[in-house]
Amino acid sequence: MKQKVLVIAGPTASGKSELALRLAEQLNGEIICADSLTVYRRLAIGSAKPTTEQQQRIRHHLLDIREPDQPFTASDFRLAAAEAINDCIRRGKRPVLAGGTGLYLRSLLRGLNDAPGEDPALRAKLAERAKREGGELLLAELAQVDPDTARRLHPNNLIRIIRALEVFQCSGIPLSQFHAEHRFSDTPYDALQFCLDLPRKELYRRIDDRVDTMLANGLVAEVELLLQSGVTPVCKPLQAIGYKEVISHLRGEFDQEEMIRLIKRNTRHFAKRQLTWFRSESELQWVAYPQNSATIESAAATFFA
RNA sequence: GGCGACGUAGCCAAGUGGUAAGGCAGAGGUCUGCAAAACCUUCACCAUCGGUUCAAAUCCGAUCGUCGCCU
Numbered sequence A: 001m002k003q004k005v006l007v008i009a010g011p012t013a014s015g016k017s018e019l020a021l022r023l024a025e026q027l028n029g030e031i032i033c034a035d036s037l038t039v040y041r042r043l044a045i046g047s048a049k050p051t052t053e054q055q056q057r058i059r060h061h062l063l064d065i066r067e068p069d070q071p072f073t074a075s076d077f078r079l080a081a082a083e084a085i086n087d088c089i090r091r092g093k094r095p096v097l098a099g100g101t102g103l104y105l106r107s108l109l110r111g112l113n114d115a116p117g118e119d120p121a122l123r124a125k126l127a128e129r130a131k132r133e134g135g136e137l138l139l140a141e142l143a144q145v146d147p148d149t150a151r152r153l154h155p156n157n158l159i160r161i162i163r164a165l166e167v168f169q170c171s172g173i174p175l176s177q178f179h180a181e182h183r184f185s186d187t188p189y190d191a192l193q194f195c196l197d198l199p200r201k202e203l204y205r206r207i208d209d210r211v212d213t214m215l216a217n218g219l220v221a222e223v224e225l226l227l228q229s230g231v232t233p234v235c236k237p238l239q240a241i242g243y244k245e246v247i248s249h250l251r252g253e254f255d256q257e258e259m260i261r262l263i264k265r266n267t268r269h270f271a272k273r274q275l276t277w278f279r280s281e282s283e284l285q286w287v288a289y290p291q292n293s294a295t296i297e298s299a300a301a302t303f304f305a
Numbered sequence B: 001g002g003c004g005a006c007g008u009a010g011c012c013a014a015g016u017g018g019u020a021a022g023g024c025a026g027a028g029g030u031c032u033g034c035a036a037a038a039c040c041u042u043c044a045c046c047a048u049c050g051g052u053u054c055a056a057a058u059c060c061g062a063u064c065g066u067c068g069c070c071u
Helices: A016-027 A052-057 A074-090 A102-110 A120-133 A135-145 A147-152 A158-171 A175-182 A200-216 A219-228 A243-250 A256-279 A293-304
Strands: A003-009 A029-033 A094-099 A189-197 A285-288
Touching: A003 A016, A003 A074, A003 A102, A003 A293, A016 A029, A016 A052, A016 A094, A016 A293, A029 A074, A074 A094, A074 A102, A094 A102, A102 A189, A102 A256, A120 A135, A120 A158, A135 A147, A135 A158, A147 A158, A147 A175, A158 A175, A189 A293, A200 A219, A200 A256, A219 A243, A243 A256, A285 A293
Parallel strands: A003 A094, A003 A189, A029 A094, A189 A285
Antiparallel strands: none
16 A cells, blocks of 8 residues: 655745645644755755744655755755655655645656766766866767767757766666656555645746845845855855845845846746646646645545544 | 937847847746756847838837927
8 A cells, every 4th residue: 555645836936835825723633844945954044934933833854954065966956755654654644745846746756867976976977077178069969879869969058968978877778768668657655745836927926925025134234144154146046046146236236126036937948837837747737826725625635534 | 399319029138221139027838857947948029100111120210108308
């Protein structure tokens, strides 16, 4: 019998955390955050991490498990989340996954292929070459060893070209072969999945409000503190929306007003990308939120009964 | 009332006779170990009417509108 998990997905600022909290309280559950930013310690305001009070109400897993300069990947998430689910179930708690990082959710619920993991040194070397020689050349090189992957990649898409090259150089097997063998066909969990659906205008309004709140809560001070304590501005989480703009502002690249404008705009773009991702997830049930949240509540109760 | 300048997409804006650059916003999409990242696609008959011309956003006239100056 597969383990049962409830999944609350949705774009940023849609109200996932709040709903997940309520569901966890109703169902005797605990929350597992599927979020690539809140795993980092010391990023609280800009990552919209659940507050201390919220964490006191319900236990949250996978928060604050890395330092800002430590790597964390979809694979790490999959392992950590699986462990957290086990932990919940062992103690008679219902696992409620809440988050907006589509790839994390997918790799947990449908598995990940067996391709080798990241090789930072090789990546750095390839990135250096890409900068010098250009994407076309690397893509041509990839076409020699993995034509299927090369065909679907744009020469500007360096990150993917580099990953495909990395996989081949580390394993001697083309990435496309790993994909063909895997096809996201694992189904390790019995998952009831919802995606919160808000009218676009309403979502954008909520994003604007949330950014204003972050600033009022001291986002700039949070970033200053991180930088003062020696966290490098180029580490991954500080390249995230909300952090990178504050850093640029602190460097004098633009004023506060422009910074706020950019954070709001970039967050809207991000939400749009999340929606595109979630639209292609066939298992997700879209629910008008908050109007139909009762539908989720009753379906979840039945699911776990 | 007179004189002058201007009127190109939601916004900024290039183009001064040969069939509408670019940026931003918006929309759509890709995504299998960096994913709040990275990448791609898409969006105009040029204020209106008339004229000149093989050909007009580009020249001429009128109208409307905006801005500035003058009375």
